[in-house]
Amino acid sequence: MSEFQLCPKFEKGMQMLGKRWTGLIINQLLSGPQRFSQIKAGLPISGKLLTERLKEMEEEGLATRKVYAEMPVRVEYELTEKGKALEPIVKEIEKWAHDWVEIKEKDDC
Amino acid sequence: MSEFQLCPKFEKGMQMLGKRWTGLIINQLLSGPQRFSQIKAGLPISGKLLTERLKEMEEEGLATRKVYAEMPVRVEYELTEKGKALEPIVKEIEKWAHDWVEIKEKDDC
DNA sequence: ATATTAGGTTACGAAAGGTAACAAAAAGAT
DNA sequence: ATCTTTTTGTTACCTTTCGTAACCTAATAT
Numbered sequence: 426m427s428e429f430q431l432c433p434k435f436e437k438g439m440q441m442l443g444k445r446w447t448g449l450i451i452n453q454l455l456s457g458p459q460r461f462s463q464i465k466a467g468l469p470i471s472g473k474l475l476t477e478r479l480k481e482m483e484e485e486g487l488a489t490r491k492v493y494a495e496m497p498v499r500v501e502y503e504l505t506e507k508g509k510a511l512e513p514i515v516k517e518i519e520k521w522a523h524d525w526v527e528i529k530e531k532d533d534c
Numbered sequence: 535m536s537e538f539q540l541c542p543k544f545e546k547g548m549q550m551l552g553k554r555w556t557g558l559i560i561n562q563l564l565s566g567p568q569r570f571s572q573i574k575a576g577l578p579i580s581g582k583l584l585t586e587r588l589k590e591m592e593e594e595g596l597a598t599r600k601v602y603a604e605m606p607v608r609v610e611y612e613l614t615e616k617g618k619a620l621e622p623i624v625k626e627i628e629k630w631a632h633d634w635v636e637i638k639e640k641d642d643c
Numbered sequence: 644a645t646a647t648t649a650g651g652t653t654a655c656g657a658a659a660g661g662t663a664a665c666a667a668a669a670a671g672a673t
Numbered sequence: 674a675t676c677t678t679t680t681t682g683t684t685a686c687c688t689t690t691c692g693t694a695a696c697c698t699a700a701t702a703t
Contacts, residue, residue, distance in 0.1 A: 431558070431576065432643035438631030439557045445660080448548045449540070461681055468540065471661060476682060496670065497679040507634045514626040521623060522547030525616045534541035554691080570650055580692055585651060605701070606648045 441485060442514070446470050446478050451508060452515050454488060458503035482508070550594060551623070555579050555587050560617060561624050563597060567612035591617070 442448055446468070453459065453467050465475055479502055482488040487508035493499040504511075523534075551557055555577070562568065562576050574584055588611055591597040596617035602608040613620075632643075 432628075432631070433637045434631040434635040434643060435561075435628055436558065437635050437637065438627050439561075440554075442627065443552055443554055443557050445549075445552050448552050449545065452544075452548075462679095471663095472682065473662085473684090474660070477660095492681095494669090498668075498681070500681065510630055510634055514623060514630060517623040517626050518547050518551065519541075519544055521619055522541070522543040525619055526543040526546050528542045528546065534543060571648095574650095580694095581651065582653090582693085583691070586690095603700095607650070607699075609650065 441487075442511075444478075444481075446474060447482070448515065448518070450475070450478055450482065451487070451504070451511050454502060454504045454508065455512055455515060458491075458501045460499055460501050464502065487511070550596075551620075553587075553590075555583060556591070557624065557627070559584070559587055559591070560596070560613070560620050563611060563613045563617065564621055564624060567600075567610045569608055569610050573611065596620070 449468050449470075450464060453464050461475070461479075464479075465472060468475075470478075479488065479490065482502075483490055485507075486505055488502050488504050491501050491503070493501065558577055558579075559573060562573050570584070570588075573588075574581060577584075579587075588597065588599065591611075592599055594616075595614055597611050597613050600610045600612070602610070
């Protein structure tokens, strides 16, 4: 017995956000274009996984990758319109987390 | 070099939603308390994973499990206040998916 | 005794995640 | 010319999580 009247668009969206790190990377990029090492410094993610996620995000049309052939090469990632449109979701998650998530230490943020 | 000024509550929230199936299960339960088999019928998830996720959701305080000792046993899962408070997030994801996700087939939903 | 039904659990191979060492490319130093 | 440094990855290797299918339990019905 299997009846999936689930909206495929919604399911797809959930799959994207429901992938480890993706939401946090988007949050990081919401504050503006950033280079690889900056994103990495802001999150407890390994280089391997960050590369992987950024590649996926490019393929999904959430972010763009730009290479600047400078001194040591500079690579910047920037959210597309589609990516920036995720901001309300991230903000709602922030609100919810603030109101409902308990953390041992007194980390009020 | 690692500088994580990331809010732990936010990170925790992201970890919860950023886990496969969790978002879709919450969406399913937003329409009211449901028994195990109903949830399973509404999603392409295996019984094993559904059990696992529901257990995690109980531990996180997102849902409760009630056993009714009837004919064949009936087990119902229901969102807590904390769980119901996720509704705005789910709605935002629905909106975003509707506006931005493209699907091959003409599944407008 | 056997079958049925709901809600799981177990075993096992496949896929994804995490860590750490290594690589490419290009400028600058020796 | 060779060596070093910097940034952005990549590879090898091991652990954890997923996914499928078979099996289990308890209570009734046949």
